[in-house]
Amino acid sequence: MRIRRKKGTKEKIVLHDDLLVLEPEQMLGKWHEFFGNDYPIYLEVGTGFGQFIRGQAKKNPKINYIALEKIEEVLIKTIMTTKEEGITNLRFLWFNANQLELIFAENELDKIYLNFSDPWPKNKTAKRRLTHSNFLNKYQEILKPRAKVEFKTDNQLLFEFSLNEFSKEGWKMENICLDVGNRGPEDNIQTEYETKFSGLGMPIYRLEAINPK
Amino acid sequence: MRIRRKKGTKEKIVLHDDLLVLEPEQMLGKWHEFFGNDYPIYLEVGTGFGQFIRGQAKKNPKINYIALEKIEEVLIKTIMTTKEEGITNLRFLWFNANQLELIFAENELDKIYLNFSDPWPKNKTAKRRLTHSNFLNKYQEILKPRAKVEFKTDNQLLFEFSLNEFSKEGWKMENICLDVGNRGPEDNIQTEYETKFSGLGMPIYRLEAINPK
Numbered sequence: 137m138r139i140r141r142k143k144g145t146k147e148k149i150v151l152h153d154d155l156l157v158l159e160p161e162q163m164l165g166k167w168h169e170f171f172g173n174d175y176p177i178y179l180e181v182g183t184g185f186g187q188f189i190r191g192q193a194k195k196n197p198k199i200n201y202i203a204l205e206k207i208e209e210v211l212i213k214t215i216m217t218t219k220e221e222g223i224t225n226l227r228f229l230w231f232n233a234n235q236l237e238l239i240f241a242e243n244e245l246d247k248i249y250l251n252f253s254d255p256w257p258k259n260k261t262a263k264r265r266l267t268h269s270n271f272l273n274k275y276q277e278i279l280k281p282r283a284k285v286e287f288k289t290d291n292q293l294l295f296e297f298s299l300n301e302f303s304k305e306g307w308k309m310e311n312i313c314l315d316v317g318n319r320g321p322e323d324n325i326q327t328e329y330e331t332k333f334s335g336l337g338m339p340i341y342r343l344e345a346i347n348p349k
Numbered sequence: 350m351r352i353r354r355k356k357g358t359k360e361k362i363v364l365h366d367d368l369l370v371l372e373p374e375q376m377l378g379k380w381h382e383f384f385g386n387d388y389p390i391y392l393e394v395g396t397g398f399g400q401f402i403r404g405q406a407k408k409n410p411k412i413n414y415i416a417l418e419k420i421e422e423v424l425i426k427t428i429m430t431t432k433e434e435g436i437t438n439l440r441f442l443w444f445n446a447n448q449l450e451l452i453f454a455e456n457e458l459d460k461i462y463l464n465f466s467d468p469w470p471k472n473k474t475a476k477r478r479l480t481h482s483n484f485l486n487k488y489q490e491i492l493k494p495r496a497k498v499e500f501k502t503d504n505q506l507l508f509e510f511s512l513n514e515f516s517k518e519g520w521k522m523e524n525i526c527l528d529v530g531n532r533g534p535e536d537n538i539q540t541e542y543e544t545k546f547s548g549l550g551m552p553i554y555r556l557e558a559i560n561p562k
Contacts (some may be wrong), residue, residue, distance in 0.1 A: 296527045299512065312512045314505050314527070315444040 139319035146207045151228060152215045154169055156228045157202075171200040175225075176246035179204065181233045181253070182190040184328060186214035189253050191325035199246075201226040204233060233266060240278040241287035248275050250287045252329040255294040267298035272305045279347045288316065288342045290333045307345040316340035358421045360444060365428045369441045370415075370428035378454035384413040386439075389459035392417065394446045394466070394479055397541060401464050404538035406431075406439040412459075414439040415481045417446060446479060453491040462489050463500045463541040468507040480511035483520045492560045501529065501555045508554035520558040529553035 150158060157163060164168050167177050175198050180189045183203035193201045203226060205211040211230055218226055224263045231239065253266040262268060265337055267287065285307075289295050302309055313319055320342060330340055363371060370376060376383050380390055387548050393402045396416035406414045416439060418424040424443055431439055444452065466479040475481060480500065488498055498520070502508050513520055526532055530547045533555060541554055 292527050296525060296532075299525045300523060303516070303525070305522070308519070309516040310513060312509060312516070314509045318511075 142209055145212060145240050149208050149215075150172075152228075153210070155165065155215050155226070156211075156291070160229050160231055160239040164239055165244065165281045166246055167200070167202070167240070169229060170227075171225075173200070175200050175243065177202065178247040179240070180249040180251065181236075182206075182250065183214060183228075184210060184252070187250070188325050188327040189207075189226060190214075190218060190221060190223060192249075193223050194221070195325070197225055199225065202229060203227070204229045204231050206230065206232050211244060221237065233271070236274050236278060242277055243280045245279050245332050246283050248283075248285045250285060250289075251327045252289055252291075253294065255289070255291040257291075257293060262297070262323045264343075265294060265297060267292065267294070267301050269301050269305050272301060272307065276347055277349050281347055281349050283347045285345045285347075286342075287345065288327070288330065288340060290329060290338055290340050292339075292341070295343075299343065302343070302345045306346060306348040308348070309345045311342070311344045313342045352414065355422055358425060362425045363423050364429075365425070365441075368428050368431060368439070368528050369424075369443060371456070373442050373444060374451040377452055378397070378457065380413070380453070380457055384438075388413050389414065390457065391460040391462065392453070392466065393462040394449075395419075395463065396427060396441075397423060397465070399430065401462070401538050401540040402439060403427075403431055404432060404437055405433070405462075406436045408538070410438055412438065415442060416440070416482045417444050419443065419445050426511075429533075435459070435468050448486070449491060451485050455490050456493045458492050459496050461492060461496075461498045463498060463502075464540045465502055465504075468504040468509065470504075470506060475510070476506060478510060480507070480514050482514050482518050485514060485520065488561055489518075489531070489560055494560055494562050496560045498558045498560075499555075501540070501543065501553060503542060503551055505552075505554065508556075512556065515556070515558045519561040521561070522556050522558045526554045527552065527554055529555045 145257060149156060168174060177200045180203045183189050183205045186203060189201055189203045211228060215228055250266050256264045259341060263270060316324060317340055334340055362369060381387055390413045393416045396402050396418045399416060402414055402416045421443060424441060428441055463479050469477045476483060498507055500511060529537060547553055
């Protein structure tokens with residue numbers, strides 16, 4: 137996504153500390169305490185403008201959602217929309233996905249969503265893809281046993297790569313779908329990208345992968 | 350494939366018993382004896398006109414190939430071509446894939462090829478698809494541990510179904526490819542269908558699945 141960087145956003149975003157968790161490392165192993173309930177905790181890595189995760193949060197008040205986004209200009213808009221919509225079971229992290237293990241303890245999460253992640257198409261940048269085996273190994277740690285990663289993308293190369301990575305690392309997959317527009321789940325909530333690309337008739341790919349631990 | 354059925358083909362085909370194994374049940378557990386060597390045995394289920402398996406056989410003289418086809422009008426042509434090409438490490442079975450366990454013993458095979466299998470697109474006929482879990486369980490028996498099923502198709506629905514079935518049954522997959530024409534193996538040997546559909550710019554899907562036993 138092409139984003140116009142704006143001076144002063146960093147200063148502005150920290151004012152939203154009602155929805156933005158400013159020092160997430162402090163929450164390691166304490167997220168249930170933070171939310172004040174025992175509901176499951178679902179994480180979205182790379183939330184963008186948050187259409188997907190806001191939709192989920194509105195639909196499932198008994199699930200706690202955490203959405204991670206590294207680009208502050210995007211995140212601030214998403215936080216504003218979340219406030220306008222009065223959503224209370226969703227918090228945000230301004231954080232890079234490389235260090236998830238610093239903010240979540242073993243077995244702390246019940247689901248991870250990856251939606252339209254950056255495909256990093258060049259081979260030499262494959263390690264940055266959010267479904268690279270290095271990332272899968274982190275997800276395996278912080279997710280509960282048998283908990284799922286749910287992954288959607290419009291990028292065929294990234295999807296192909298991801299099928300191979302999940303399989304190599306021993307994650308069983310289910311509901312693999314090569315055309316979400318025609319055969320996806322009935323309760324599919326679209327991301328911004330998905331709305332755009334589906335509208336153009338481009339295929340959307342999806343899978344669910346089960347933590348092998 | 351649309352085939353013109355011809356009277357008398359059944360009578361003609363049995364005359365080719367130099368390449369056609371007429372009573373394959375007799376060979377159960379004795380295929381190495383039959384071939385007179387210890388080379389690996391590769392099976393293609395549904396060989397059609399055999400372009401793929403003849404290509405393999407010519408390229409790999411130290412592998413024994415068995416090709417199974419149930420439609421006799423197709424099979425007789427394939428046998429004739431194989432004779433014309435002087436191929437000696439390929440034999441044919443006029444047999445239905447439902448009863449593979451009657452002709453191959455446990456661990457007798459080193460690889461199974463499924464190429465452009467009938468997609469049986471209606472849900473109620475899903476059990477006839479050659480990658481249905483019922484078939485995978487048979488392949489698991491007759492293949493050696495860690496041996497592979499290699500599968501190619503132009504049918505997106507069948508490929509999607511197959512990804513899910515293999516994963517469900519615990520087969521690890523590798524070299525999953527959603528566009529063989531652009532990213533397939535360098536030594537890819539095309540089937541007749543593949544030549545036709547690739548030429549039309551249609552995507553070909555491919556995967557390799559590893560026997561989980």
